[in-house]
Structures are given as C-alpha cells and as structure tokens.
Amino acid sequence: MxxxxxxxxxxxxxxxxxxxxxxxxxxxxxxxxxxxxxxxxxxxxxxxxxxxxxxxxxxxxxxxxxxxxxxxxxxxxxxxxxxxxxxxxxxxxxxxxxxxxxxxxxxxxxxxxxxxxxxxxxxxxxxxxxxxxxxxxxxxxxxxxxxxxxxxxxxxxxxxxxxxxxxxxxxxxxxxxxxxxxxxxxxxxxxxxxAEPEPEHLRLADFADRHGLLHLPPDFTADTDLTAVPAGEPVVVRGFGLAFVDLMVLLTEGRGGRYEDGEYVPSGREPVLHVGSRRGVPYHSKIGYTWDGERPPLPRFLGPERTGALLAADRPVDFRRDVWPHVDKELGHAHYHRLFTAHPGRTTGDWADFEAKYAAADPAGPELAALVAAAVPDPADRLDLEALDHPLDGVRHPSFDALQDGLRGYITADLERRHDPGHSPDLAVFLGLLSVYGQLIRLGDLGDLGGWWHGFFSHLASGPPGPRLHQLLALSRAGVVRFLGAGMTVETDERRGLFLAGSATVPGQRTAARTLIEARLPDPTLERTRSPLLRELYEDGAAATATGLLSVAPDSGRILGRDGRPHPRRFALGPFTTARAGGAFTxxxxxxxxxxxxxxxxxxxxxxxxxxxxxxx
Structure with missing residues (x-):
C-alpha cells in the first residue's frame, strides 16, 4: 500500500x-x-x-x-x-x-x-x-x-x-x-x-392512502414529482418560505402559464394553491437597492469577546436568557446607526449621545425603550423584532375571501419598503443579522437557536426576489393562489375523506382539499436522515444535539463524539452540523x-x- x-x-x-x-x-x-x-x-x-x-x-x-x-x-x-x-x-x-x-x-x-x-x-x-x-x-x-x-x-x-x-x-x-x-x-x-417522514407526516400519508388522496411530505421542490398534483383543484400548501416559491413557479409557469403586463395568464393546467404557515405571510422581499454611506460598526454588542465569555461561563448557555438580549441590541444598534447617519431628519438629538446611552442601557430594561421613543418620534422608524416575527398577530378576518385583499396589501407594502432607500435601516439590520449569525456559529446549537432563530433569520434575511412576490400578487389576483393566514392548522375529515386547512387569522373557517403539500425542506436531523453515511456515523458514537444536528468543534470542524472528544480524523461542514451558516452563499x-x-x-x-x-x- x-x-x-x-x-x-x-x-x-x-x-x-x-x-x-x-x-x-x-x-x-x-x-x-x-x-x-x-x-x-x-x-x-x-x-x-x-x-x-x-x-x-x-x-x-x-x-x-x-x-x-x-x-x-x-x-x-x-x-x-x-x-x-x-x-x-x-x-x-x-x-x-x-x-x-x-x-x-x-x-x-x-x-x-x-x-x-x-x-x-x-x-x-x-x-x-x-x-x-x-x-x-x-x-x-x-x-x-x-x-x-x-x-x-x-x-x-x-x-x-x-x-x-x-x-x-x-x-x-x-x-x-x-x-x-x-x-x-x-x-x-x-x-x-x-429525511424519513415525521410521525405527523406518516399519519397524514396513511390518511391519504386510505382515501385516495395525495400528500407530499417535506422535500426539495426541484426533486419532487409534481405530476400527480391535479389541475383545477384546490391544493393545501403548508409553508410560505422559499420551498413554496419554487412550488408556485413549477405549478404555474412550469405548466404553461405566463405573465403579460404584470398579470398572470393561466394555461388551465394549474391547481389552486391555498397557502398558509405559522406567520401566514411570505418571507420579506430581498432588498432592492445597494448600500451607500457609512456602514454600521459590526459587531458591537455580540462579538468574539461576548461569545467567548458565554463559552467560558460555568453554566450552560441559554439562548433566550444569555444570547437573545445581545442579538436584539446588536440589530437595534445597526438600525439606529443607519437612521441617525443617513436619515437624521427623522431623529432628535445627537448620534454620539444616543449611542452612549444605548450602550449603557440594559438590553431587556425599560430605559432602552424610553430612549428610543424619545429619539425616534415616528414608531414606523423604530425596530420592533417581535412585530416583524409575528406580523399577523391580532389580525382577524371574517372569511378567507376577506383575507385576500389584506394579504395583498401586506405584500405590496413590503415590496415598496424593501425597494425604497428611504428605509435603508432595513439593510443595516440585514448586515447585522449576517454579523450575528457569524458569532452564533461559535456557540453551536442552543435549542431555540437551531429552529426558531434559523427561521427568524430566513424570514428577515433570506426572502425571495422582489419579482417573485410581484408574481405571487399576480397569481393571487388571478385566483391561482389563495392565502390561508397565520397559525395554520391541518386536520383530516375521515367522513368526507378530505384535508381541512384553517388558521387563526380566519377563525372557524376551513378549506377542504384532496391534496396536501408540505412546502419546506426536511429538518436536518440525524435521527431521521436517509443518509446511511450519517446514520452510521451516529451509531459509531458521533454526537447530535437536541434538534438533531451533528455536533462539530467550531474551531476545526472535527466531529464530536458523545463523550465530547473531537474525532482526530473525521470532519464535517454544512447545514446538517452545529456550524451551519446563514444563507446558501456569501x-x-x-x-x-x-x-x-x-x-x-x-x-x-x-x-x-x-x-x-x-x-x-
């Protein structure tokens, strides 16, 4: 040898x-x-x-x-x-x-x-x-x-x-x-x-088999066989992120439809897509302008020193308690730095004075909110991460028909804002999100971090191109896409043999369909992966987090064993590891x-x- x-x-x-x-x-x-x-x-x-x-x-x-x-x-x-x-x-x-x-x-x-x-x-x-x-x-x-x-x-x-x-x-x-x-x-x-199907998807697949329905579990949309999705029928789609955008394209233009003067001209082979999700809205549009002027000083509140101190602490790091307040403050600092430096007419006082008081304020304390309220008169210019994460909280409509105009208005407003340099603090927050993600990678998987944070990041920073949302609006006007709202639920009706979809946004109403599509990627979990390679690594002693990610040493990429020791000869990089990075490319x-x-x-x-x-x- x-x-x-x-x-x-x-x-x-x-x-x-x-x-x-x-x-x-x-x-x-x-x-x-x-x-x-x-x-x-x-x-x-x-x-x-x-x-x-x-x-x-x-x-x-x-x-x-x-x-x-x-x-x-x-x-x-x-x-x-x-x-x-x-x-x-x-x-x-x-x-x-x-x-x-x-x-x-x-x-x-x-x-x-x-x-x-x-x-x-x-x-x-x-x-x-x-x-x-x-x-x-x-x-x-x-x-x-x-x-x-x-x-x-x-x-x-x-x-x-x-x-x-x-x-x-x-x-x-x-x-x-x-x-x-x-x-x-x-x-x-x-x-x-x-990934192998989750228990809920196995139950839904069994229901579909017994009643002659179609259930498509989470998958890569480009690899999914969509030929069985019937034309002209209602189809319930659970998931409003990027997988939905691909699905929307393949079931409309991919079936011969086209856009003329901003309106959609159907081919007649499209289904009617009834789409909902936890938030009930699509990811925010990609920002449609470029940066100019002074960049926010990043990192400021969540940098290597802070993450190093968290790693060195003598207690387990809790994301919500120990990390999120600094994330919130980092993103806020980027937002207000841009607002003061690029749009000073919408602020009161001096940036240096505001920054000093902002830095001294408790991230979770009332003085921070009072400082912002005094310095930024228009609430629309203030950063509210909770509202961004739950845009339809408290919104109610009497019917799905009534909801459609409301959602089209929300998407239209988002497109206008994300293409208006007058709202350039949004781009500063985007840069802050990239900075934060780079620091959080050092901390590994922290429970909420693996699921909620990644979804929150994607909602704000990894949304679809603006032209795709214009197409979504055209499909909505043409009746090819219909919105279901937030807090989406999916039930099964054994008597009628149908899927029933509802939401918190339209209480008491249900949409029935013979097809249900889960429009999202499979969770990157070792527990249900279809990769024999990763299953074997796990069975051979590789560690996995509570959310199913492969544990790796952040400073080397070495695969960690369940005893905490890094394997000297085995490495891993990518979205299935605790060192997952935000976005597909840099x-x-x-x-x-x-x-x-x-x-x-x-x-x-x-x-x-x-x-x-x-x-x-």
Whole structure:
C-alpha cells in the first residue's frame, strides 16, 4: 500500500469545493511538498453537487442577486489562511463575455445559458443552472490552484459508511464498490439531507392512502414529482418560505402559464394553491437597492469577546436568557446607526449621545425603550423584532375571501419598503443579522437557536426576489393562489375523506382539499436522515444535539463524539452540523463565516496529514 497521505471529501457541492479551495490556498505554506491524494465522492458533478446541478428547471432562480454571490475570500474574512480573491458571480459572467474566463466543458453548447450570461447584470437573480456553471468553474480553478504534489480524483457515487479506529486510517465504503477508499482523514460536506417522514407526516400519508388522496411530505421542490398534483383543484400548501416559491413557479409557469403586463395568464393546467404557515405571510422581499454611506460598526454588542465569555461561563448557555438580549441590541444598534447617519431628519438629538446611552442601557430594561421613543418620534422608524416575527398577530378576518385583499396589501407594502432607500435601516439590520449569525456559529446549537432563530433569520434575511412576490400578487389576483393566514392548522375529515386547512387569522373557517403539500425542506436531523453515511456515523458514537444536528468543534470542524472528544480524523461542514451558516452563499465583503469554517478545517486537516509518520499504509 502506498504511503501517500489521503483525504476523502464526501460531497462535491459548494462546501466540498470551498474546502478544496482552502486546501489549495493553505497547502504551500502549511503542507510543503509531500504528496497528497484527495478523493472526492459525489453522485453529482463537482462544483454544483445535487442542489445546484445543471439538470433542473431553467425556471428556478437563485435567491440572491448575482453581485451578492461569491465563492472567494476577501480581507473581511477572519481566517488564519491566506486570502485568495476571485470574481463574484456577476463579475465572472462579465469575464466570460470579454474572454478572460473560459466556460467549463459542455457549458458553451447551451444557448439558454449563453444568453443568460450575455445579459447578466449585478442586480439580476440568475437561474440555478447558471450558478451551476459558475460553481463548476470555481471547482476547476480550485483544483488547478493545487500544488503539483496534490491530486484530486472524483468518484461518481455515494458514500455509505466510514469505519476505522480513532487513531488510525479510516475506510470509506462506497455504493457498488467492493473495497473501501483508504483515508487518513475524512471530511463530510454533503449539504442538505433527505429525511424519513415525521410521525405527523406518516399519519397524514396513511390518511391519504386510505382515501385516495395525495400528500407530499417535506422535500426539495426541484426533486419532487409534481405530476400527480391535479389541475383545477384546490391544493393545501403548508409553508410560505422559499420551498413554496419554487412550488408556485413549477405549478404555474412550469405548466404553461405566463405573465403579460404584470398579470398572470393561466394555461388551465394549474391547481389552486391555498397557502398558509405559522406567520401566514411570505418571507420579506430581498432588498432592492445597494448600500451607500457609512456602514454600521459590526459587531458591537455580540462579538468574539461576548461569545467567548458565554463559552467560558460555568453554566450552560441559554439562548433566550444569555444570547437573545445581545442579538436584539446588536440589530437595534445597526438600525439606529443607519437612521441617525443617513436619515437624521427623522431623529432628535445627537448620534454620539444616543449611542452612549444605548450602550449603557440594559438590553431587556425599560430605559432602552424610553430612549428610543424619545429619539425616534415616528414608531414606523423604530425596530420592533417581535412585530416583524409575528406580523399577523391580532389580525382577524371574517372569511378567507376577506383575507385576500389584506394579504395583498401586506405584500405590496413590503415590496415598496424593501425597494425604497428611504428605509435603508432595513439593510443595516440585514448586515447585522449576517454579523450575528457569524458569532452564533461559535456557540453551536442552543435549542431555540437551531429552529426558531434559523427561521427568524430566513424570514428577515433570506426572502425571495422582489419579482417573485410581484408574481405571487399576480397569481393571487388571478385566483391561482389563495392565502390561508397565520397559525395554520391541518386536520383530516375521515367522513368526507378530505384535508381541512384553517388558521387563526380566519377563525372557524376551513378549506377542504384532496391534496396536501408540505412546502419546506426536511429538518436536518440525524435521527431521521436517509443518509446511511450519517446514520452510521451516529451509531459509531458521533454526537447530535437536541434538534438533531451533528455536533462539530467550531474551531476545526472535527466531529464530536458523545463523550465530547473531537474525532482526530473525521470532519464535517454544512447545514446538517452545529456550524451551519446563514444563507446558501456569501455576499462579498461580509466576513463569510462559511469561509472561516472552511479555512479552519482545511488547516487542521493539512496539519494532521503533514504530521503523519512517513511510513507505508
């Protein structure tokens, strides 16, 4: 057996690509000229992986503007390794147009993609297929940047399990391969997970089977078979986030409908989508203007010192008690800094005086609210996170028909606000959310943090492009989408054999349907994952949090055992871990916690591999 150190990276999507890029950046100084073999394992081509593969509907967009997507580090990333700048998505497309960058093999034969690249501007929302080409290009650049002593081999398949002693060489077993890949270190970067149905979904599926109905559990919308969803019939949709937006597109334009002069022209093959959720509203629109002027000083109240102190405390960290007050104060500080500096006519007094009093105030005390009320006369200019999280609390309508105009008004107002620079404190809060997420990653999974916080962040910061909400309004006016409201409930009617959907917004009313779609991603939980690899890691002693995330050391990405010890040779990065990062991709010059994680894991793995004894096998 060869004595060449070997790293197996399981998952060839953006996270696996990012790890290879960081290995290329760090290897010259940290690893030297010793040979290294990297085996990359994924059933989908490297770069995009499964979620960002080329083979999906061209109707599906990214959820970010092209100028807000980069795979390259800059000097805002707090990392030990060297910065290696590279183009964001829109500047890459411009480089393809002017001949500075070559397209990956095969991409130049797709006229639709070529047309999109030719027309792409920074404020456009590209198709996911275009992002697939960018990611493939980034992967090829990362591999080309590796020193000559490091080679990469892609294995088109799935990893089933990892075996081997803590202090010895690992074995990675692949589907359809009789012998394992030997590995001195293993990094799991498989991205989003499929999951077994939750108990409630099993009950609903059983009800559907007995009555000849259709129930579609949480899944990746692009991978869901929607052919059985009937045309012209009411369909109950539970979930109003990004999975719903994809569903909306595939069941309308994907079935031949089109938009003309801002109105929707049906094909006649659409269902009628009755959509509701806990909040009862879609995620807030992406902000449609760019930043100018002074940026808020971030972090201010939740930075490395604060999170370090929480980690060093002699009691368990409670998110609501110990963390949330500082999150609230951090976001408020970003909001009011922008209001005072960019819109001073809507404030009273001096920013320096306000900031000093704001800093001294108890995060949960009444003096903070009194300070804000005195300095910001218009309540519409004050930050109210509770109201943002529960926009329909107390709102009641006598019927679902009465609700429709109200929700269209809410969405219209949100679109206007999120595209009006006069409300630029909203963008400051967005930057604050990114900063906060980067700090919370250090704390791991804190109960509420895994569920409520991620949903709250997504609601405020990861909403759909504005054009999608304009399409939603058009679909509502056309009667193809109908709103159900907040506090959505789903019941089953055994006598009639129907699903019944209601909400707190329209008390006492129910909508009946023969189809129920759960429009959300499966929870990233080890307990119900369909990944045999993660199940085996868990059974082999890997720790999981109360919310089902794989526990990893925040400073290295090493997988933690249930005894608290980090595994010396096993690493993991991605949304299924306690180091999950907010958003799929990083905006340029925002610090990129995912970049920091990739760098730390690459450096730790390279140090391990460098220090192996120079002996065979």
């Amino acid at each position: 060869s004595g060449t150190p070997t790293l197996v990276v399981i998952g060839a999507g953006p996270r696996g690509t990012g790890l290879i890029e960081r290995i290329a950046a760090n290897a010259p100084a940290l690893y030297g000229d010793r040979p290294l073999t990297i085996h990359l394992v994924d059933p989908y081509p490297p770069g995009g992986g499964r979620i960002w593969r080329h083979d999906q509907s061209p109707l599906l967009w990214m959820n970010s503007m092209a100028e807000d997507v980069t795979m390259f580090t800059d000097d805002t990333v707090r990392q030990e390794g060297p910065t290696r700048p590279g183009p964001a998505l829109h500047t890459w497309a411009a480089g393809v147009r002017d001949g500075r960058f070559d397209l990956p093999d095969g991409a130049g034969t797709d006229p639709g993609l070529l047309g999109e690249i030719k027309a792409l501007e920074g404020t456009d929302f590209p198709s996911r297929r275009l992002q697939s080409v960018y990611l493939r290009w980034v992967y090829e650049q990362a591999v080309a940047a590796l020193p000559e002593n490091i080679t990469v081999h892609w294995h088109r398949g799935s990893a089933l399990r990892v075996t081997g002693p803590r202090e010895g060489r690992q074995q990675v077993w692949l589907a359809g391969r009789g012998t394992p890949l030997p590995a001195d270190a293993v990094a799991v970067t498989i991205g989003h997970l499929e 905006r340029p010059r925002t610090g990129g916690p995912a970049f920091r994680q990739n760098d730390a894991t690459a450096r730790t793995a390279l140090t391990l591999l460098r220090d192996l004894p120079r002996t065979a096998g």
